Amino acid sequence: MKDSGMRCSTAGMIGSIDNVSRPLFLDVKHYMEIPPFLGGRFLQVLCHKMSNRKIYFLLGVHAEMIKLDNVSMAYDNGVTALSNVSLNIAKGEFVFLVGTSGAGKTTLIKLIYREECPTTGQVLFDSKNTARLKGKEIPMLRRRIGMVFQDFRLLSQKTVNENVAFTLKIAGIRQKEIRKTVPSVLKRVGLEHKADMIPARLSGGEQQKVCIARAIVNRPPLIIADEPTGNLDPATSWEIMKLFIDINRRGTTVLVATHAWDIVNQMKRRIISLSGRGVIREGVREASAL
Ligand SMILES: Nc1ncnc2c1ncn2[C@@H]1O[C@H](COP(=O)(O)OP(=O)(O)O)[C@@H](O)[C@H]1O
Numbered sequence: 501m502k503d504s505g506m507r508c509s510t511a512g513m514i515g516s517i518d519n520v521s522r523p524l525f526l527d528v529k530h531y532m533e534i535p536p537f538l539g540g541r542f543l544q545v546l547c548h549k550m551s552n553r554k555i556y557f558l559l560g561v562h563a564e565m566i567k568l569d570n571v572s573m574a575y576d577n578g579v580t581a582l583s584n585v586s587l588n589i590a591k592g593e594f595v596f597l598v599g600t601s602g603a604g605k606t607t608l609i610k611l612i613y614r615e616e617c618p619t620t621g622q623v624l625f626d627s628k629n630t631a632r633l634k635g636k637e638i639p640m641l642r643r644r645i646g647m648v649f650q651d652f653r654l655l656s657q658k659t660v661n662e663n664v665a666f667t668l669k670i671a672g673i674r675q676k677e678i679r680k681t682v683p684s685v686l687k688r689v690g691l692e693h694k695a696d697m698i699p700a701r702l703s704g705g706e707q708q709k710v711c712i713a714r715a716i717v718n719r720p721p722l723i724i725a726d727e728p729t730g731n732l733d734p735a736t737s738w739e740i741m742k743l744f745i746d747i748n749r750r751g752t753t754v755l756v757a758t759h760a761w762d763i764v765n766q767m768k769r770r771i772i773s774l775s776g777r778g779v780i781r782e783g784v785r786e787a788s789a790l
Pocket residue numbers: 575576577579580581599600601602603604605606607608
């Protein structure tokens with residue numbers, strides 16, 4: 501796989517623009533890091549290839565949301581899950597995180613969620629080193645991240661409505677507001693007619709939609725999904741991925757760890773590939789080619 505050449509170092513930024521050597525897709529958004537003295541933000545550009553010349557349209561300037569700087573992570577038992585991983589995710593991006601089982605995807609997600617701290621290196625969320633967060637700052641960070649898991653993790657004794665409302669309750673939102681918000685979010689995921697059911701009465705796909713509703717109801721700026729379609733059939737998996745696309749279109753940053761190669765290949769989004777304990781490759785090509 502050729503490096504995209506788009507996520508360039510500060511020094512090489514201008515020079516590497518013309519060195520992009522891969523097919524470009526009109527509907528793919530790219531991000532280029534610009535020097536820290538310009539704010540360390542990202543240029544969001546649209547690339548169009550015309551008779552061997554690449555034309556760049558500036559779509560906007562996006563602030564960085566997540567930065568991993570030379571991160572290594574070893575668990576207490578001595579297993580190195582990630583080594584020397586550096587990456588940036590800008591606000592508003594949609595990113596697939598791919599890699600074989602054991603490649604470190606869940607570990608990377610736990611680092612962003614501050615469930616773990618790196619052994620070496622730094623994880624920055626909105627420019628703050630997450631290892632330095634104290635007391636209430638950790639739940640505040642987590643409130644900014646909507647999590648979706650492969651195994652749903654719904655409250656089995658509560659209805660769909662109550663599961664989604666729970667997120668708002670613990671965030672201290674008033675009942676009146678909760679009663680107004682929950683139905684509109686259930687409608688967004690197509691489950692307004694199942695509001696009073698308990699999770700056991702729903703299909704896997706429907707349960708995952710409840711999880712997505714629960715993750716977005718508090719309007720977090722970031723949604724992270726860890727293998728969200730791992731237990732679902734291909735058609736349902738597409739429905740779930742389309743919900744993530746819709747969420748991203750409305751401005752939320754989305755990070756999806758997945759094994760669903762066929763979907764990743766067709767969606768032509770940014771891919772971060774973890775392999776061999778943290779060797780990162782990037783691209784928007786077919787995941788199998790990474
Ligand atoms: N809590 C843990 N303690 C020890 N080793 C772990 C723990 N969690 C994950 N690992 C190990 O770290 C490596 C990466 O795991 P993980 O991040 O779960 O990968 P993935 O999500 O890509 O399958 C694996 O070798 C796994 O066995």
